[in-house]
Amino acid sequence: MSNDVRRHGIDAMTRAILDAAGPAVIGFDEQARIDYANPAALTTFGRTEDELLGRPIDILVPEEDAALHLGNLSAYFAHPGARNRGGHELFRGIRKDGTTFPCDIGLTPAFTDDGLWTIATIVDVTEQLAAAARLRELNRSYLTLARFNDAIVRAADAQSLYEETCRVAVEFGRFHGAWIGRLAPDGALEVVASAGDIDGPREGGPTTRALRDGTAAYDDYRDDTSTSILDAAAIPLHCGGRAVSALTLCSDRPHLFDEGMRALLEAVAHNFSFALEAFDSRDRLEEVAAQRTELLRRLVLAQEEERGRIAADVHDDSVQALAAVDLRLGLLRRRIHEAAPELEDGVARLQDSVSSVTTGLRHLLFDLEPVVPGVDLAKMLRDAADHTFVHVPMTWTVEVEGEGSLDLPDELATQAFRIGQEALINVRKHARATHVRVLITPDDEGVEVAVIDDGVGVPPTIEPRAGHRGLATMLDRATITGGWCRLESDGPGSTLRFWVPRRGSAVVTVS
Template sequence: MTGPGSATPGRDADAAVRGVLDLSPHPVVGVDDAGRVVLVNALAEQLTGWTHDELVGRPVEELLPQELRGRHERLRTAYHHSPVRREVGELEALRLRRRDGSEVPVDVALTPLTLATGSTWVLAALSDVTQRLATESRVLDLTRSYRMLAAINQAVLRAGSAVDVTAEACRVAVEEGGFLAAWVGRGPRSSMTLRVAAVAGPAARVVGEVGTAVRVDDPRLSGVTAAAVRARSTRSWGDVAHPFAPLPAAAAGEGVQDAVALLVPTDEEDDVVLTLYCHRPAVFTEELVVLLEQVAFNIALALDRYAADAAVRREVAHRRELSARLLTAQEDERRRLATEVHDEPVQLLAATELRLGLLRRRVAAHDPEGLPAVDLVHDGLRGTATALRRLLTELEPPRLDTAWDEAVESAAEQVLEDHPTTWRLVGGPPGWTPETGAQALRIVREALINVRRHAAAAQVVVATRRVEGGVEVSVTDDGVGLADGATRARPGHRGVQGMQDRAETLGGWCRVEPGPDGGTRVVALLPA
């Protein structure tokens, strides 16, 4: 059995191939053109819970959940008509069903092998992606969580204050609305005691100055405020007495002949009531009351907005703290993953490559026809090692113990190593805090990775400049430019979304746009 060549199939050849596959860092299952398992390496035995002898001869679909088997069989049959090598990421992830009935998500890479008999076997290299999917879900969950907070922060209007709202409402009611007097009371819900929050006109002589605690069921008052608190709805003098009956002396003595109390429907725990007095009787008709209730509603919106302002400020401070913790945790997790990848898989790959070299010499001496299969595994091993080295570069925490230009230079040299794209840095020192600088460097590095992967650029420029609100950092290439819709993060593509999330959690923003002279520009504004 070989790649494009041929070999004599048989028990010894199968054992030799299985011995080679046991050196693979991945679980590997071999399947013939009838869809039956023919080879299983040791790691695949561990992953599936089946032994080699138990699996050989079984349909490969037995390794899948029942609901996926029919579709997989159709796809497998189509694949065997024109088998080609498929790398990890080219195929959708599968759920592998273990012997005990439990399931595990796996990525799959396929390598077809042609036998001397003319039949084709397919080697499926499996990767357990349980931890990766869990991490993505957590990050997605953590990320998903911090984007919502940023939207709320941008939506809140911060001008003015609640005191200004109530004072201005009373002033406008008197000066513009023509009412005799107005006052706003605030107190515990359904309480008969309100504290004067604002007052205009002669109402101060009835209820007192701002800050005065008023018993709204005091018989000297009009009674409409107490009625509104009890009913939790608007009440006018016509609702509590005959429209033309005289008001209590204290109010009547100020010229009050009609009154209305409007419950301001805020989201707060306290009751807020706007009481208006008029010097003419029977003024507060149903039509006018409806209009005034809309005014009360608008006041409620403003009060809720300003009440939320303090809460938002606290949330922002808390979010900043959580963001700093999250970013620190992300860097710690990246550092841990980088250490684990370097200390275990990379070292294991190096040792495996050494053993594979020894095995190749033996195969060359005793079974030269087996060399193509060994070389195929060796190529796959080298590809895995290259992918791990690139992963280590991406996981490596940003180092800002040097100047910004040196940190960018180090990142660019790592990302664009052995790549024809040249780069240059323009602009002065940004003056960021270490935390902001670390995230800025992450954004620059991700943008450079995208340049390497997608831009086909001859040159890329990393620039910083001070602008109103912070420091702008941009990465501009002269490559192929953006496809339609590429300025927004696409589902399943974390690069653009990751850059935007990093900027937004720091109180800034990041966007992807066409370059001024073609190509692509990634620009982020971060607080200095």
């Protein structure tokens, strides 16, 4: 392999640096033949050097992806250029044992005396995608629970509450089916409201047990081939000290009802039961409202903890490893300047690629940084704008209009900041603006924030395109707080305007 590497003008020092790199590194020639693989690549793909060197690079790609891979490779060879990792497109790699994994690939071309040689940096992103999926699942669960509590607060009677709860469970919670059952006067189990696909009540099933025992019941149907349901939960709903009905949720996803989900469902059932009581005694709705505030606090806490964990993982592993590679490339570049100046340009491009990836990760670290409790919203947005536009030819201002207070509970201030932060990032990425103005207007009931840019504008809709969750995430955050969010674009430029209440929508006045 040493001769193959030197044939492309890469000396032993460069090879040592590539060998020490944390990510998998594959080198291939103009015929797309592999002539270098570092130890991380051998581990990632489960192969030996002898199994890779001299082989076409498409052995690392699943057969069903071969046509797409060939097209991408042909386009690259037609116009060689650096392709940084961290883009929107992910690929699949295949190990020797046939298992596949999602990966992010960066390409760095090096023009040597023997022709084009390409360094491919390959990172297995399985864990990152799993972490993102866990965060999405967590957000969906808390948003669903918040909507359950919305239904509890807004329902006019028990039947409308039953129907809305089932609808929310299926439409927002993505449960396979949801239904509410109760015991008829003759003792038979009957369904009073439902949504989605349900197999119907089962005598002796979780619903019957929840009504009989007055406690939550959970069933595992993963070995039952007669149904598409994998897990089911039945939560008793009490009124007057007895279980009068039970909410049953059916899932086609395994292991959904873990300890955390069970605790949250039982907390919602507690609120639900209070609502049933409140149809006879409205003053008890105040306690239900307080529970929504607690759900919001827990949502914000869970989101910020997950952000902090991901940021710590990125900082401890990826950023430090890339910084070490960047330092070594700098040292190598100085040595090559004297010993082999014809190679300096290629090493410089490689170092620039590493620096670009490091910068992108540092931006990500700032975006994920947990919000410090008690910090003024205006100051947080100024810091976010300063970081977001630090290398962008754009001016910005953050202004507070009026004499109102910016004091918000930590969970509401965090949501307001995250919405504003996402809006600023969207301006940087998409608006092509020269100036952005952030206007904060507090009033007695809440705080309104407008992010105004003079860019190209957007269609006046808050609905996201496929794969673009920014606007929908901002709308969800505002909804969870009991506020609102809308996008305005009547001409040049656009305005993202949102409002959050001072105490959250959980606090209501009961007539």
